[in-house]
Amino acid sequence: MKKLHQIFSIAGYNFRLWRKNPRIIVTFALAFVMCFLLSDKAVCFAIDHNTTMQIVEVFIWNFGDSNSILLSSVLLVMLFADMPFLSSGTPLYLVRTSRRVWITGQVVYTLAATFVYLVFVLICTAFFSMQQSFVGNMWSPTAAILGYTNAGERVAIPALVKTLEMSWPYQSMVSIFFLMLGYTSVMVMIMLVCNLRFGQAAGVVSVLVFSVYGILLKPDTIQTILRLPDEAYYIANVTIGWVSPLNQATYHMHNFGYDKLPRLWQSYCIFGALVILGYIAALQAAKRYNFSFAGTEG
């Protein structure tokens, strides 16, 4: 119980440092701008067609797309630019706890901060579509137009029939939220481990490599590598659905009962397992970690 309290105190200490912190303010301000830019297309479409939207639809259309997930996750790196969160106050906490407790506190903080960031993104997207929206758990006329005509493709909004027919708005929102949380949590865990093992620059590079891996891994690449004929393109698509973390985080790249793509629960389990692996790796790295606090060398 005492250790649990220590873990949450360390995580809480990091959150207390958010107050009046320009980096944190800029990160959330940029997230707000990003949500505005991403939401604009769908909201304008609804205004032009004089149709209503479900309040979480903009979030679903925006973050049902891998590029938007990638963009929001890269922005999250700014939130953790000071990883592994060493300040002149850190020694006072360290000396009263242990390395294991300290690193667990940092992991709790990174996961909680990621959660807060995604809640903020969700609220922002809902805010931007508020004027056109209703809160009932049913798809809107805007969604129907986007999904059942080629309008969605024309304006590059990934409103898919698959999503409309297989789930309800809040159900989709929860799934997308947790897929994004899983993906971004894995990313920050990789960043934390690389940071502890190889230094701060390595932490940032690891995020870039992780993101580039997601971008480059496309079905065409797999088709070329495996020399698949065009009629076997679906094999490449399914392979990508499994091996690309970005596709694991993309809602419509999941099995809704008629293909071999990962199911949602399988993606949650994969992300969960990777986060646990990351935590174990971070614990190992912390054992040999040399704590260096700014302004205290001599």
Next chain:
Amino acid sequence: MENVIEVESVCKSFGDEQVLKSVTHTFEEGKIHGIVGNNGSGKTVLMKCICGFLRPDSGRILVNHEEVGRDRDFPEDIGIIIETPGFLPHLSGFQNLKLLASLRRIANNHTIYDVIKLVGLDPDMRKPVGKYSLGMRQRLGLAQALMENPSILILDEPFNGLDKYGVLHIRNLIKGLREQGKTVILASHNQVDIDELCDTVCEMDAGNLTVVR
């Protein structure tokens, strides 16, 4: 007197630079031990190794007969100031110490109140630490080091930023610690502090520790 801290052949490098060169020394219980040396001579690195924040490349450090980094991550029963301690700037001194005290649950509100008074600050002051002078922060740093009544104190430049009355006050306080049987390791640039306070003095020079007295 028993040795409470034993440093055995400790080496520490950062890249190509060897900061500690096979440092061996023992610190006896109930004394004030001074470490002098120029900036960058390795004083703080040695203190951080003793605290467990840095892992020696070779050698070992025993605090109260427990090897730091093997038996324990950080020594128990220790109070520290590593130069100017960082506190949450929007909280008062009392609130900051209460937050830290909640980790070990040794010091209660009453103890915190008393220790803040002991270092010459007003425990009822609501002013946030962000508005404290450097000297006030240093006093609060000493209060956090003392509040759990540790038997060992590691004080790196505890007189930083203090005015002459502050220096006198903290000197007397440190002298009082010796009377209570506490072991203090004190690093300071100021020779007067070292001469007046310390029972033993070592000099750190380019990673080598030599006994001065």
